[in-house]
Every structure is written in structure tokens, then in C-alpha cells.
Amino acid sequence: MSTLASILLTAAGDLAGPVIRKILGDRLGGAGGELAGKVIDVIAEKAGVPAEALPDQPPDDLQEAIVAAEPEAADILMAHVESQRLMNETLKAELDKGGPTWTWAWRPSWMWLLAFVWLYALILRPLANAAFGAAIEAVDLTILMTLTGVFTGLYMGGHTAKSIMSGLRRHPDD
Known part of the structure; x- marks a missing residue:
């Protein structure tokens, strides 16, 4: 081209x-x-x-x-x-939507926290254990995956879940 x-x-x-x-x-x-x-x-x-x-x-x-x-x-x-x-x-x-900081800052804060915890669990902890012969205990990846899934659900799917639930409450057969 x-x-x-x-x-x-x-x-x-x-x-x-x-x-x-x-x-x-x-x-x-x-x-x-x-x-x-x-x-x-x-x-x-x-x-x-x-x-x-x-x-x-x-x-x-x-x-x-x-x-x-x-x-x-x-x-x-x-x-x-x-x-x-x-x-x-x-x-x-x-x-510029204003309001208290907590109303919008929780999303980027959780993103950075989860990114750091995943980095720690998969890269930093194993490197420290290998380099220094340490026995740092691992983060349970199933808990980390659940926490990440809950955050993703709240961040991306909160309104979808809310719409589904309100739709179920107004079902015409009820």
C-alpha cells in the first residue's frame, strides 16, 4: 500500500x-x-x-x-x-463529571491494585523465591481470579445485571 x-x-x-x-x-x-x-x-x-x-x-x-x-x-x-x-x-x-473522588476513583484504583497483585503472584514472588531462596507464600490464584471476576462484573456488567434483574421483576407472567 x-x-x-x-x-x-x-x-x-x-x-x-x-x-x-x-x-x-x-x-x-x-x-x-x-x-x-x-x-x-x-x-x-x-x-x-x-x-x-x-x-x-x-x-x-x-x-x-x-x-x-x-x-x-x-x-x-x-x-x-x-x-x-x-x-x-x-x-x-x-x-469533568465532578462529585466526590471516591465516586469515580475506585475503578482505576482497583485496576492498578489488581494489576500489581497479578504481577506479584505470577512474576515478582517466583523471582524473589528463586533469586533469594526465600519461601514467600503464594497468593491463592483461585481467590485472585474470583476477585478479578467480581471487579470486572461490577465495572463492566453492573448496569447489565441491574437491567436483567429489573426486567425479571416486571415479567408479564407475574
């Missing part, structure tokens, strides 16, 4: 197709990026050939396809920018 993108980049540069040049350039992930792939598909569609056949097209046909694809490429870029903006707003809303 990088050869194809470099050919298209050169042709777009010759035509001064600024949007296509920007999308195919390194600023948005290079030739292998999803955005670049979409633009290449649009150019191929305008040329009337599959994307793999674009390098074999005459330069004039390729330039015409790039000029024809420029408005759609701009729309693709704007959709990508809007998607990024919405994602940023969502993340910012998560951080």
Missing part, C-alpha cells in the same frame, strides 16, 4: 490537491492508515479500477481521478475530524 500511496502522493502534489496530499501524508498515519485507505478507495472508484490497479494507470487518468476525488476526500477528512472531536468531548465529560 505504501508504493500506491507514494504514487498517489506524487500525483496529488503535482496537482496541488491539498486535502488528498494531507491525508496521504504522514500527518494522519501514513499510507497504511485507515483514512488513507479510504481515500485510495475513492480515487480508485473515480478511476474506475480496483485500488491495486492504480499504479498501472496512465498519469493523466490518475490525475483526473485525484481531482474528481478531492471533494469526497475532504468529506472523509471532515468526518474523521468530527469523530475525533466527539471522542475528545466524551473523554473530557468523563473527567
